[in-house]
Amino acid sequence: MMEDSVDRHVAVWTRELDWLDPVKEAIVARLAILSRHAAQTRRDTLDLDGLRRWQFKVLMTLRRTGPPYESSPSQLADLLGLTRGALSARLGPIEEAGLITRTHETGDRRRVRVRLTAAGHAAFEAHAAKEEEAEVALLGALTEEERRTLADLLRTLVVAAEADPGAPAPARPGPRRSRSAER
Numbered sequence: 001m002m003e004d005s006v007d008r009h010v011a012v013w014t015r016e017l018d019w020l021d022p023v024k025e026a027i028v029a030r031l032a033i034l035s036r037h038a039a040q041t042r043r044d045t046l047d048l049d050g051l052r053r054w055q056f057k058v059l060m061t062l063r064r065t066g067p068p069y070e071s072s073p074s075q076l077a078d079l080l081g082l083t084r085g086a087l088s089a090r091l092g093p094i095e096e097a098g099l100i101t102r103t104h105e106t107g108d109r110r111r112v113r114v115r116l117t118a119a120g121h122a123a124f125e126a127h128a129a130k131e132e133e134a135e136v137a138l139l140g141a142l143t144e145e146e147r148r149t150l151a152d153l154l155r156t157l158v159v160a161a162e163a164d165p166g167a168p169a170p171a172r173p174g175p176r177r178s179r180s181a182e183r
Helices: 005-016 022-049 053-064 073-080 084-096 118-139 144-163
Strands: 100-105 108-116
Touching (some): 005 022, 022 053, 022 118, 053 073, 053 084, 053 100, 053 108, 053 118, 073 108
């Protein structure tokens, strides 16, 4: 069987902490490593594309709205979890780069629409395709069946976490052996 840095980490801490659940520790440590890896890959890809994360989030949010890929500034701010002022400050540089346009609705100059331009659409597509390549490469270590199983197991964890993020996970039935009982 392969060994990774987590196996060495768990070996050290199970010697030092007799109460530590080594399986739990291995799972959580590996999830943390994969999360950091995915985040760093995303940052590296954004750097290569000349985009900042916040710019990409605006493009992605507009893309999610579906054709014609536009929104009011207030809707966009809500979707991004920003104040109207913070959104306004972010839209300027993106508009200057030609990735979005802001237009006034006919008949009411107070109503503005933010729309993804062809260049913004292309920038989003190019970045999303690069992220897809990196994710496919990472998951290439697994078979299709293993990927489906992993996706199902992770869904179970996400559902539990999203149900009540502050609550401890429910205990599963069955005997639990203490580390001292195993010696």
